[in-house]
Amino acid sequence: MRIRGVDRMGRPFEEVVRVKNVSLSGAVLLGVRARIGAGGLLDVQHGSQQAHFRIAWAGSGEAGIEALPSEPCIWEGAMRKTIDMVGAG
Numbered sequence: 610m611r612i613r614g615v616d617r618m619g620r621p622f623e624e625v626v627r628v629k630n631v632s633l634s635g636a637v638l639l640g641v642r643a644r645i646g647a648g649g650l651l652d653v654q655h656g657s658q659q660a661h662f663r664i665a666w667a668g669s670g671e672a673g674i675e676a677l678p679s680e681p682c683i684w685e686g687a688m689r690k691t692i693d694m695v696g697a698g
Contacts, residue, residue, distance in 0.1 A: 613652040616643045628655070631684045635662065635675040645672060658683035 613623045627639040645651070649664045651674060660680035665673040676682065 610638075611654040612638065612641070612643075613654075614643070614645060614649060617646045617649075618644065633676070633682055633684070635665065635673065636684065638672045638674060639670065641667065641670055641672050653683065655683045 610628050611623065611625055613621070615621050622643040624642055626641050628636050629639060630637040645664055645667045647664055647666050651662050651664060651672075653660055653662050653674065658681070660683045661677050662674035662680070663677060665675045667673075
């Protein structure tokens with residue numbers, strides 16, 4: 610997954626991170642190197658899907674992000690696969 614934004618020093622950045630704890634309302638990002646802070650905005654790309662998220666918290670290479678109400682859900686395909694796997698198990 611790719612994220613883009615502006616760090617706390619006002620410098621633009623782009624990096625590849627991992628994601629966990631995905632929900633319709635947000636996710637936790639892992640491996641974040643940029644110095645970002647709560648309240649900032651990130652452009653998040655998951656496969657061909659892209660949306661803007663607000664940073665809820667950040668620290669120690671992790672960040673919690675919240676989906677903006679006006680943005681599409683970029684996790685829907687991944688969540689559907691998970692639900693199908695759990696339902697089949």
